[in-house]
Structures are given as structure tokens and as C-alpha cells.
Amino acid sequence: MDAFFASVEVLDRPDVVGKPAVVAHDSARSVVTSATYEARAMGIRSAMPLSNAKRLVPDVIVLEPHFEKYRHYSQLVMKIFHDFTPLVEQLSIDEAFLDVSGAQKIFGSPEEIAAQIKQRVFEETGLPCSVGVASTKFVAKLASTKSKPNGLLVIPEEDTLKFLHPLPIDALWGVGKKTAEILHKRGLHTVADVAHSPEQSLITALGQAAGAHLYALSWARDNRPVTTERVDKSIGKEHTFNEDVTDLEKLKATLLFQADHVGAQLRKAQLEARTIGLKVTFSDFESLTRSRTLPEGTSVGREIHKIVCELLDDLRIGGRAVRLIGVRAAGLVEAGGQQLSLWEDDVDPWKDAEIVIDQVDQKFGPASVRPASLLRKIEPTRESGTPG
């Protein structure tokens, strides 16, 4: 989807059409969640502090985010995809891979299918989207990015390398700022440069897995199938404070809220986390993460909170001002998959209590039951992660 959150907001604000606008909570510390193409043309990007965006474009229109709306439209769009093929791999709220190899008899060539999808999405939601068609998942994603906004780009299998090789290396999946830096230092700037270096030298530079992976991608070798079930690698919740916080008690209260949230998410997904992580970003943007791996998985918010508080205490942050704090649960395993014990003497009462809280929340709405220490108002925490 093209500028998904922004496009959804604009549906209800016809007056904004064609003007630079961003989706963000209008406060001093927020960041841009999504920007219209008009705003992007003027240099505004997602994840940019709102204050910077306002400096660039003083009359930028700020639209309040509505996550429930995005979920609604996301579901509508995914439903349309499922009319074309059951093989839909939803990558995020506004992206998905579709394997249409089996749908060609009914709907025509991949290009025709792509055009039909674009048309139906626009007719039924009013939202623009871009479609990349290719023989592998990552080239399809590159093609869709390249065709934005409101585009359609087909890369036939035989033209894949012709399309891929002139691209800058950071277009490749898994190449972020750090990796790009390492490769630039070695004089590698385009995908073709990577493709024509010896695989071993990439492995030396980046390590076994990353090096081999990058080399394969540079030759468009990506044999991952479109998988309909995606396994979550981690579940997290983080929060940027409106004003930097030094009070340890307040930080811990925020962590309690986050830990309870993460616990509830884990239980909902019937998962347990083996690794609990804490992330702290200070006012000077120095960011620290600490994690601990447990002998047994947990989905109990109380336990997660205890661990992140210990991790926070171990950081000995003194009076340093904290800008962002977050909890992450990783090493996810299926609940009940771990070793059962021969006898039960210490059934964790908190787990049962939290399951009951889940049920109450389901019936009466979120936060119907919450820890007394959170009755003092804490800042609402936004969903972590931004759509791609």
C-alpha cells in the first residue's frame, strides 16, 4: 500500500488531497508515522521527528493516527488478496506476498492479476497500492518499491539480473546502514559489485550467514516460498516519553504496563518467551539493550516485569534522563511445549490471575483490570514498530 496510514486518513479529509500531510500525534516529541507523497516530495520521511518535518514544511497538515482504522482497511485489502490465491503471506499491516502461480488459469497472466488487484483495491477501499511482479519474493518487493506510488512493475524472470544489478546495495534485503558501510569500504556500491566479488570475501567481511545470504540475493537466488503462516520472532512494546524521565519509579511503572501488555500478547498467541529484553534510549539518543534468557519460557507479565526491572537496575542509569523505554520478548516457543514437571507444588498464581484479567478485558474492554500502581495516569503507549 502506498503511504498507507496517510492514505487512509486522507479518505476522511478530502480537503487534504494533494497537500503535504503527515500522520503523527501532534506533540513535541512525536515522530512521523506516515507521510503523503506530497510531503515526501518536500523531504519528509517516516520516523523523522515531527519537529523536523514542521521545520521543513511549516504548513504541513498533521493528522492524528487511528490504528483501528488501519486494521480495518488492512483486513479489507487482505481479503481481496485471498480472492485471488490462498497463498498470501502478510508481511506487515500493509504488505503481502502472493503466490499466483496457481491462479493464472482463472485470472490470467501475473501482470493481468496485478492490474485486477490494484483495480479492486481502489474500487473497494479508495486506496492506492503498488504491485511488483517477479519470480522471487525479494525481487517482487524491490519491484513494488521501485514502482511506487500507484505503480505496477513486472520483472520477467529473464530480466531479473538486468533489473537487480544496477541497484545500490542497500536495496538488498538485510543490508542496513552498518552492512552498507562495511561494503562501501570495500568499494562495493551496486548489487552487481557484490555479485561479482568472491563469495568468500563477503563471508570474511560479514560473517558466514550474512555473507552467503547476500551473495545468493545478488544473483536473485531466493528460494523462500510464500508461507501463509508467519512465526513471530519477538513481541515488544516501547514508549517515547513526552518529557525525558529520570524517576526510576516512573520508568518501572511504564515497564509494568508494557510487561503486562507483552504478557497478554504472548498468551493470546499461545506462546512463551525464553528471552526477555529491555531497551533504554537516553536523552542523548544513546540506546542500550539488555536481555536475559530464562531456563523456562514465560507469558506472565508479572515475571517479565520483574526481569526487566532487574535489567534496569543492573544498568545503574543513575540520574540519566530516559527518552524511550521498552520491553521485548524473544525466543518464542509454543506454550506447553516445555518440560512438564512430575508434581506441582508451586503453581504460579500470577499466571492464573493474568488469564482471568485477559478474560475480563475481553468482555469489558482493555485495561478493565490493571495494577493499582498504574491507576496514576501514565502516558498511553503507542504500538511499537512502524509499517514499511
Add this chain to the structure above:
Amino acid sequence: MKFQVNRDVLSEAVSFAVKMLPARTTLPILSGVLIEASTEGLVFSSFDYEVSTQTKVAATVETPGRVLVSGRLLAEIANRLPNAPVTFESVESRIQVSCGSANFTLLSMPVEEYPTIPQVDGETGVLPAEEFSSAVSQVAVAASRDDVTPVITGVQLEITGNSLSLVATDRYRVAIRDIPWESTGTVADITALVPARTIQEIGKTFGHSGNISISITNKDDRELIAFTADNKTVTSLLIKGNFPPVKRLFPEKVENYAVVNTAELIEATRRVKLVVEREAALRFTFANNGLTLEAIGGEQAQASETIDAVISGPDVVVSLKPDFLLDGLGAVHSEFTRIGFTSVENPAKPGPVLITSQTSKDTPSEDAYRYLLQPNLLLR
């Protein structure tokens, strides 16, 4: 102080004293080995307030005395000395060690600050060393290594009449073995909870000692156990608290069971477990006079293997953690293993499996070793 001692006798005595010391100690003085020379010979001692060792050694003592020297350093020196008699002589605050052409000067630690080594008197009973040693190695594998629950980090000794049971558990499995016991004291039935690490060292050291004399005493509210054999004595504080009543978890009778070749199952389990992550379980299907092991849940790799099994009763599928199974199989000490399947009332929990030894496919062995293991839920 001055004495002369055989090199091998010295090396053995010092390494035993040092072996029982913790790798790191908060009190430097506890890293020392105490050497006491008297007309009766030498005594080497070590102590860390929980465990103590004493070894009596014959030596030619010229001048009696007491010195304290760094245990690890002395042990390393003793291991490397040439084959010749070793002479110790204290000169002011130093100790001179000479052996053949080698000479060492060691600093004497302040012997007057060294704590008093606990003494136990009165024997409670006697154990056959070899059986004790093998029982400890069979049982201690099941003890918990997690200090969060101290009571299950020990091996429980339960004495009733002429029998001593060793029991250990980490909540996921229980291992038990009974060995003969000859009571020589006045008290009949006793229980004692000994730290697993200590009892394992004792089992290894005293394995060929004939009989081990045991003494359990209660002094100044501290319960203490002493093991004595071959001029060596080890004392250990007992772990306080109540050991969970795990004996009642064992079923009285098991009708449904399978018998497999122990080595075959060990080999197959080690192979199949290669593809799963550390904590993951394997699936064991007992059917058609065979046992099929499958590694499940791995996205990337899968493995399976089938070995022979003689099955009595209905076919069974269980999910077991491979390392836990291997601990049990490694402890049966027999060519064949019987795996019994029990049922429990709780429908949400599979019944534990009972591992015992078999001398042949048809004959259970006399060995009173039992290993009870809780299977996981079958996920697929």
C-alpha cells in the same frame, strides 16, 4: 616442623584435599591445605565451612608442627615432582620443599586463623563402597542444578532397617536406588540430604575402598554427615529442609512396557536429537515391535530412526526430552532397558515413563535402580 614423605602418597593426599575445595572462595585462608605432622604421621585437611576433608598419611616426622599452604599451588607442585622422597621443612614463615634436584620455597599462610575442622565421633553405619559409588553415579544425574530450590540440589539418603535408598530429583525426573546398609549405631531410621556435587566426588574417590563408614551427627543445630574409608574422611553439612515425597510418584505395577537394547537406543537418540534445539523433545512411537524416534518441530531439518523393541500391552507414543532420557539410559548399567508407561488421573498430562534395567529381553535385573521421567505434551 620437618618431615619426609613418599612423592605419590603426597600427591594423592594433596589433590584429594584440593578437589573438594570450591574453585573460588571468598575467604583466602580457605584456599589453603592444612598439614599437621605428629609422631603418628601426617594429616592433610581442607575446609570451606560446608565440606571438609582429612587424609592420614604415613611419613617420617622429625619435628612435629602445623602449617597452612596454598592448596592449588601445592597440588600442582606435588603432581610435577621427580620420583624421589619429598622433604618439608618450615623455616620461620616459609616452607621449604625439596625433592631430588628440585627445591621450592612456599609462603606459610597464618595457620592460627584457620577454622577448626569439624570432628565427628560415633559411627552410624557401614556401606559397601563399590555399590555406593555406582548408586551415586546413577542417582545424582537427576539432582537439580538450580540453586533456586536448594532441597532438590541434594541427594537424599533414606535409611530404613538394612537398606539405604539414594533419591534425587529436579522435578522433571526422579532417580532412586537402594543399597545394603549395616547399622552400627543406636538410631534406626535416618534421612540425610547431602549436596549432589559433594556426594558425587565422594562416590568417585571411595569407589574401591571396601567399606565406607558413615556417621551422621547433630551438633550445635548443624547437621553433619561424615564418610570415612582408607584413612580419608569427608564431612559435609546437610541441606536443610524437607525433600519432596517423590517415592509415592512411582507406580506399584506397570503392565504396559517396552524392552529395548540400551546401547542401540542411546546411539539412536544421540543421532536424532542432532536436528532439534537444546530444549526440544523427540517423539518416541512404540508400535509393531519397534521404536521409532522422530525429531519434530524443526523447520529446517528432520530426523527419524527405528530400532527393535519388545512391547507388552498397547502401542504408545510419548514425547521425551532426549537429554533426560539419555541420563536414565546411561544409568541403568545393563544391556537392555525396560521403559514402562504409566497412567495418571490428570487427562492434560501424560503419565510418567519408568526406566529400569533388564539383563536380557525377558528378564528384569535384580538391580534396584529406577528412573522416573515426565514426558512432555504431544504437540502434533
